[in-house]
Amino acid sequence: MSTEGKAKVVTTHVLYEMKLRGEKIAMLTGYDFSMARILDAAGIDIVLVGDSASNVMAGHESTLPITLDQMIYHAQAVVRATKRALVVVDLPFGTYQGDSKQALCSAIRIMKESGADAVKLEGGKEIIESVNRILSAGIPVMGHLGLTPQSIHKFGTYTVRARDEAEAEKLVADAHLLEEAGCFSIVLEKIPAALGEKVAHELKVPIIGIGAGSGVDGQVLVVHDMLGITHEFSPRFLRRYHNLYAEMLGAFQSYIRDVKSLSFPNEREQY
Numbered sequence: 170m171s172t173e174g175k176a177k178v179v180t181t182h183v184l185y186e187m188k189l190r191g192e193k194i195a196m197l198t199g200y201d202f203s204m205a206r207i208l209d210a211a212g213i214d215i216v217l218v219g220d221s222a223s224n225v226m227a228g229h230e231s232t233l234p235i236t237l238d239q240m241i242y243h244a245q246a247v248v249r250a251t252k253r254a255l256v257v258v259d260l261p262f263g264t265y266q267g268d269s270k271q272a273l274c275s276a277i278r279i280m281k282e283s284g285a286d287a288v289k290l291e292g293g294k295e296i297i298e299s300v301n302r303i304l305s306a307g308i309p310v311m312g313h314l315g316l317t318p319q320s321i322h323k324f325g326t327y328t329v330r331a332r333d334e335a336e337a338e339k340l341v342a343d344a345h346l347l348e349e350a351g352c353f354s355i356v357l358e359k360i361p362a363a364l365g366e367k368v369a370h371e372l373k374v375p376i377i378g379i380g381a382g383s384g385v386d387g388q389v390l391v392v393h394d395m396l397g398i399t400h401e402f403s404p405r406f407l408r409r410y411h412n413l414y415a416e417m418l419g420a421f422q423s424y425i426r427d428v429k430s431l432s433f434p435n436e437r438e439q440y
């Protein structure tokens with residue numbers, strides 16, 4: 170319940186029912202009030218306050234630098250705007266790995282200070298203690314396997330994960346472990362479509378894919394990427410619904426031209 174006393178339309182249980190009846194789940198990232206309000210009005214099921222804010226909002230090269238305070242700031246703005254959708258917030262790098270007590274404190278801060286509905290953590294077996302401790306406090310947890318951007322320095326590249334049998338087997342085992350622990354959903358990022366479908370088929374909880382093919386239970390994209398605000402990033406899984414970079418550039422250029430040529434403001438635009 171994240172908007173003062175009003176129950177959300179989309180809950181973790183609703184997501185589970187959507188999977189049961191074969192209705193796909195639509196999730197997008199959101200980091201600020203204005204964007205989240207439009208996402209919610211459009212009928213998005215889940216708004217993910219992703220640590221990709223580190224890239225698209227703050228201009229960092231990776232998701233590693235963003236802090237817990239910064240994630241809470243973004244989450245507060247999104248929660249204020251969201252009446253219908255479930256709001257999930259990423260626990261940022263360094264706030265949950267290797268110390269389950271710290272993980273619980275981080276998750277509690279997010280839930281208490283932002284009013285979000287759930288948290289998301291990257292990893293499987295290696296973070297299961299943290300997952301268990303957060304779940305034991307009644308905080309819903311979404312998992313994230315496959316390409317996990319917080320581990321980019323371990324992977325070395327952003328290429329497709331789990332192409333080989335050993336990594337694919339570990340991913341399937343981790344997915345089962347997360348489900349058994351009580352995670353309500355799992356994101357699978359940049360893995361072969363057949364593997365995504367296998368996990369979605371074997372698990373009862375909804376599997377949300379980003380570059381995990383069409384056989385999973387839902388899809389997520391970074392909102393700046395699907396709107397074409399970022400234009401230098403073109404992975405195969407990305408469908409661009411707009412070219413806002415070009416449209417915004419044009420609008421800013423028109424404004425600059427109007428100011429400099431004295432055509433703005435005109436008589437009707439002043440007091």
Ligand code: KIV
Binds near residue numbers: 198358
């Ligand atoms: O931070 C993020 O945007 C994410 C999605 C890519 C799933 O974790």
